[in-house]
Amino acid sequence: MAEHHPRRALITGITGQDGSYLTELLLDQGYEVVGLVRRSSTVSFERIAHLQDQITIVSGDLLDEASLIEALRLHRPAEVYNLAAQSFVQTSFGQPVLTGETTALGVTRLLDAIRIVDPSIRFYQASSSEMFGKVQEVPQTETTPFYPRSPYGVAKVYGHWITVNYRESYGLHASSGILFNHESPRRGLEFVSRKISHAAAAISLGRQHELRLGNLDAKRDWGFAGDYVRAMWLMLQQDEPGDYVVCTGETHSVREFCELAFAHLGMDYGDYVVIDEAFIRPAEVDLLVGDASRAASDLGWHRDVGFQELVATMVDADLDLLQGKLKGIS
Ligand code: NAP
Ligand code: GDD
Numbered sequence: 001m002a003e004h005h006p007r008r009a010l011i012t013g014i015t016g017q018d019g020s021y022l023t024e025l026l027l028d029q030g031y032e033v034v035g036l037v038r039r040s041s042t043v044s045f046e047r048i049a050h051l052q053d054q055i056t057i058v059s060g061d062l063l064d065e066a067s068l069i070e071a072l073r074l075h076r077p078a079e080v081y082n083l084a085a086q087s088f089v090q091t092s093f094g095q096p097v098l099t100g101e102t103t104a105l106g107v108t109r110l111l112d113a114i115r116i117v118d119p120s121i122r123f124y125q126a127s128s129s130e131m132f133g134k135v136q137e138v139p140q141t142e143t144t145p146f147y148p149r150s151p152y153g154v155a156k157v158y159g160h161w162i163t164v165n166y167r168e169s170y171g172l173h174a175s176s177g178i179l180f181n182h183e184s185p186r187r188g189l190e191f192v193s194r195k196i197s198h199a200a201a202a203i204s205l206g207r208q209h210e211l212r213l214g215n216l217d218a219k220r221d222w223g224f225a226g227d228y229v230r231a232m233w234l235m236l237q238q239d240e241p242g243d244y245v246v247c248t249g250e251t252h253s254v255r256e257f258c259e260l261a262f263a264h265l266g267m268d269y270g271d272y273v274v275i276d277e278a279f280i281r282p283a284e285v286d287l288l289v290g291d292a293s294r295a296a297s298d299l300g301w302h303r304d305v306g307f308q309e310l311v312a313t314m315v316d317a318d319l320d321l322l323q324g325k326l327k328g329i330s
Pocket of ligand 1: 012013014015016017018019036037038040044060061062063082083084085086087088102126127128129178179180181182183188
């Protein structure tokens with residue numbers, strides 16, 4: 001078996017929010033980064049445009065195991081970060097089978113490709129606090145039972161347990177990061193944080209007149225994506241693989257996010273936010289708040305960015321974007 005390259009990492013989902021921050025971190029650490037990208041009729045490299053001359057792109061899809069085997073054989077990474085997923089909860093209700101194929105079975109395809117090509121590859125699985133769903137305990141830890149509330153959450157539970165299973169069955173160095181919501185100016189516009197920051201900025205510039213939202217009472221443990229990718233990397237540097245909750249330990253409602261975002265620009269969210277049934281989900285996750293003690297003690301991980309700073313940064317970035325001060329996404 002050919003040797004893998006000790007400082008080469010392959011990232012699935014490199015074009016996504018977390019993929020872009022993780023790429024920056026790994027390049028800073030001296031890694032060669034290979035990004036697995038699926039074919040589409042238009043390229044979606046906006047988040048990694050500034051990194052493109054420093055990384056290698058390989059074509060592949062979590063729906064196609066042969067493409068994953070081929071990518072691993074060709075590039076021989078030492079570490080694989082599986083960030084690719086159908087990651088939008090609302091879409092998972094409308095496309096539950098696709099979500100299962102990608103977000104659940106996609107993990108098995110990748111783990112199996114690793115087992116076949118090189119079982120010494122270290123593996124990171126992007127698990128999610130959505131797995132806690134109707135929470136059985138407050139705050140949520142690595143031992144809190146799962147009770148997912150969406151096809152996405154169900155798929156992530158499968159992805160989590162198949163990761164544990166390959167670790168226990170084949171001795172893979174496979175870790176699962178149970179990450180709570182993390183946001184940034186690079187967040188997709190469909191997620192509530194960015195939808196709010198972008199709308200607040202657009203309304204302040206007179207380019208939008210209202211913001212249509214669903215449940216304002218849902219509470220989330222929101223952190224900054226740049227802090228969270230550090231935890232992913234730290235997990236793969238440990239002698240032993242494991243499962244880690246990564247979160248801030250604070251929870252805030254969607255309403256509070258709105259209040260802060262609009263107040264940052266001198267506005268009252270109540271003047272602009274309209275409740276729209278179209279954004280209410282068939283089943284909701286009412287409250288998420290985690291306890292990251294294990295990540296703190298074992299990985300030495302802590303977050304740097306707090307909630308207020310996160311909201312202000314996102315609103316400022318959207319204001320700059322809309323005013324043409326930023327090219328693409330910062
Ligand atoms: P994201 O911005 O939605 O990015 C998802 C990525 O997956 C994109 O690069 C997308 O590629 C890729 N992808 C989708 N289907 C694919 C397929 N069939 N084959 C290959 N690639 C595919 O997600 P994110 O916020 O960065 O999150 C990264 C991971 O962490 C996801 O697994 C998500 O479920 C999980 N997670 C996120 C959070 C959070 O708060 N952000 C919290 C917990 C867990 P295209 O560009 O081609 O669409
Ligand atoms: N997207 C969206 N749009 N959400 C809304 C809206 C709206 O107009 N109005 C209210 N919400 C509420 C949702 O009902 C949910 O309770 C909360 O805002 C957060 O929604 P999202 O930002 O879409 O994120 P999520 O919590 O469902 O899922 C995200 O976090 C998970 C980790 O807990 C995603 O990033 C998942 O991929 C991730 O696993």
